[in-house]
Amino acid sequence: QKVTITGDALDVNFLITEAPGFGDLDSSDVFNKIESYISSHLDSYFEAELSVNQSNISDTRVDACLYFLNHSGHGVKTRDMELLGRLHKLVTIVPIIGKADTCTRQEVDVFKQQILSQLSQNKISIHAGPYAVVG
Numbered sequence: 163q164k165v166t167i168t169g170d171a172l173d174v175n176f177l178i179t180e181a182p183g184f185g186d187l188d189s190s191d192v193f194n195k196i197e198s199y200i201s202s203h204l205d206s207y208f209e210a211e212l213s214v215n216q217s218n219i220s221d222t223r224v225d226a227c228l229y230f231l232n233h234s235g236h237g238v239k240t241r242d243m244e245l246l247g248r249l250h251k252l253v254t255i256v257p258i259i260g261k262a263d264t265c266t267r268q269e270v271d272v273f274k275q276q277i278l279s280q281l282s283q284n285k286i287s288i289h290a291g292p293y294a295v296v297g
Contacts, residue, residue: 177222193245200224200252227253230260231292233269237276246286254289257281262294270294 165176181196203222210219227249231238238246246255257277262270277292 179224193248196245197248197252200227200249204252224253226256226289228256228258230258230295231273231277232260233262233265233273235269235273237273238280243280243284243286246281247284250286250288255286256289257292259292259294 163178165178167174167176179199181192203224207219207221207223210216229242229246229249231242246257249255259265259270259273259277265273274292274294281288
């Protein structure tokens with residue numbers, strides 16, 4: 163899905179790609195597909211930058227990964243940490259706690275600390291957050 167946000171001086175185009183339900187499948191195959199998708203767009207852009215004719219460069223790089231985490235009460239799931247570990251070197255990660263409106267404020271705060279701790283332990287860098295989605 164393509165979305166354009168019009169600002170005062172600049173229009174910003176977004177291409178939103180979803181990968182829902184990856185945890186229900188064989189994770190390694192899905193992880194490889196997601197990683198390959200992001201890498202291929204990075205590679206294409208860098209190849210175009212190195213070409214002689216740079217006037218027609220189409221920037222299709224993935225700028226950010228909005229990574230939705232389910233509140234389980236036990237921290238971030240192992241498969242989520244594995245994928246985050248693979249992706250954070252390729253794209254900006256923005257962790258989001260999904261369905262946070264079903265938790266108390268204290269539960270959300272504890273989960274945020276668990277997320278930050280696990281990310282730090284696994285040397286996974288994130289842009290900001292984690293953010294809680296309410297509503």
